[in-house]
Amino acid sequence: MSKSINVRTPSGDYEVLIGSKLLGSYNFKWLVQNRQILIIKDSMVPNEILETLRISLSNSQPMEIKVLEIETNEKTKSFEGLIPIFEVLNANKFNRDCLLIGLGGGITTDMVGFVAASYLRGVDLIQIPTTLLSQVDAAIGGKTGINFAGSKNNIGAFYQPKLVLMDIDCLKSLSKSDFTDGIAEIIKHSLIADKNLFTKLENIFSKNNELSDEDLVQIVYESSLIKAFIVSNDEKEKGDRALLNFGHTYGHAFEAIQSLEGFSHGQAVGLGMICASHLSFLLKKISSDEFEKIKNLIKSAGLPHEIPENFDVNDFIEAMSRDKKILDKKLRFITLRGLGSAEITEDPPEDLVLKSINL
Numbered sequence: 001m002s003k004s005i006n007v008r009t010p011s012g013d014y015e016v017l018i019g020s021k022l023l024g025s026y027n028f029k030w031l032v033q034n035r036q037i038l039i040i041k042d043s044m045v046p047n048e049i050l051e052t053l054r055i056s057l058s059n060s061q062p063m064e065i066k067v068l069e070i071e072t073n074e075k076t077k078s079f080e081g082l083i084p085i086f087e088v089l090n091a092n093k094f095n096r097d098c099l100l101i102g103l104g105g106g107i108t109t110d111m112v113g114f115v116a117a118s119y120l121r122g123v124d125l126i127q128i129p130t131t132l133l134s135q136v137d138a139a140i141g142g143k144t145g146i147n148f149a150g151s152k153n154n155i156g157a158f159y160q161p162k163l164v165l166m167d168i169d170c171l172k173s174l175s176k177s178d179f180t181d182g183i184a185e186i187i188k189h190s191l192i193a194d195k196n197l198f199t200k201l202e203n204i205f206s207k208n209n210e211l212s213d214e215d216l217v218q219i220v221y222e223s224s225l226i227k228a229f230i231v232s233n234d235e236k237e238k239g240d241r242a243l244l245n246f247g248h249t250y251g252h253a254f255e256a257i258q259s260l261e262g263f264s265h266g267q268a269v270g271l272g273m274i275c276a277s278h279l280s281f282l283l284k285k286i287s288s289d290e291f292e293k294i295k296n297l298i299k300s301a302g303l304p305h306e307i308p309e310n311f312d313v314n315d316f317i318e319a320m321s322r323d324k325k326i327l328d329k330k331l332r333f334i335t336l337r338g339l340g341s342a343e344i345t346e347d348p349p350e351d352l353v354l355k356s357i358n359l
């Protein structure tokens with residue numbers, strides 16, 4: 001059971017493979033033979049996954065395989081966090097023909113992607129995303145990077161991998177909250193681009209929260225297809241790629257404010273998507289029925305659907321105005337025009353933005 005997507009970008013094409021038991025069955029020979037390989041593994045990824053990968057790679061006659069385990073959090077996603085990776089490459093005299101493999105969530109794929117883009121001015125890269133969010137989002141599209149001086153992802157490069165392998169068996173050890181964070185991004189993709197996927201998600205989550213492997217492969221595939229399509233048409237974020245920020249203008253503000261401390265990125269985006277949908281309704285771009293359907297799906301997926309009681313509206317206004325300053329005095333919202341279609345709305349009336357958080 002595997003599905004394939006071809007991502008085509010001006011700086012290179014590559015295949016994204018989605019399926020179950022992929023790491024043990026993929027024939028890596030065309031990428032691996034006679035090459036020095038460094039696997040950079042998130043320490044939370046179970047060792048059995050690494051071993052399965054290591055056996056597959058060994059069967060493909062590499063010159064050598066080294067493994068570096070890294071601790072991942074938004075603090076280690078930094079210059080300091082990159083140093084051990086560069087040190088291993090340097091100490092082992094990895095040459096330009098070496099191959100890096102990122103095995104972990106979005107933090108790992110962002111960091112390893114950045115190392116691949118910059119070590120010896122660019123070496124080959126395989127991304128093996130092991131969280132749902134990194135499968136449907138971070139590992140596709142070639143955006144890599146680290147955090148610097150308190151800002152997220154402000155140093156990085158666009159750098160495309162040679163291959164992305166999404167094995168849903170890697171997701172079995174994920175915490176529920178990390179899994180749900182990925183579901184938020186899948187819902188986002190359905191809302192901005194695919195009404196049928198939205199309906200499929202409604203059907204899945206209205207029954208129960210247990211996804212079969214088949215359902216999971218299918219929704220990871222359909223969601224990744226949307227991301228792949230958008231980034232193929234806008235590799236360097238000059239146009240439609242901005243639509244992927246649906247729910248994120250609110251989400252960033254929610255993540256930044258103290259009264260919602262502890263909200264994960266997915267939870268903030270989930271709530272942000274409800275507010276952005278409410279704004280779309282207030283701007284008469286979606287019907288009240290569509291707004292209700294969106295709220296219900298986000299609720300049934302286990303994401304927050306109400307503004308928490310301790311929410312401080314003044315903190316929210318302050319966080320939004322900070323973003324407004326950074327964005328040259330214009331706040332950019334992604335709004336819906338029906339289910340499965342989105343557009344950019346610049347600087348909507350402030351009273352409507354405030355009304356939109358009144359759920």
Ligand SMILES: NC(=O)c1ccc[n+]([C@@H]2O[C@H](COP(=O)([O-])OP(=O)(O)OC[C@H]3O[C@@H](n4cnc5c(N)ncnc54)[C@H](O)[C@@H]3O)[C@@H](O)[C@H]2O)c1
Nearest residue numbers: 044045105106107108130131133134137138143170173174
């Ligand atoms: N490059 C892009 O286009 C893009 C897009 C979206 C997000 N991102 C970035 O991705 C990051 C978020 O991604 P994420 O949610 O995957 O975060 P993450 O990498 O922090 O992973 C989430 C958690 O899951 C753990 N984990 C990873 N794989 C696991 C596994 N198989 N089993 C058990 N635990 C596992 C990690 O150790 C971590 O604790 C952010 O830094 C964000 O900026 C990048």
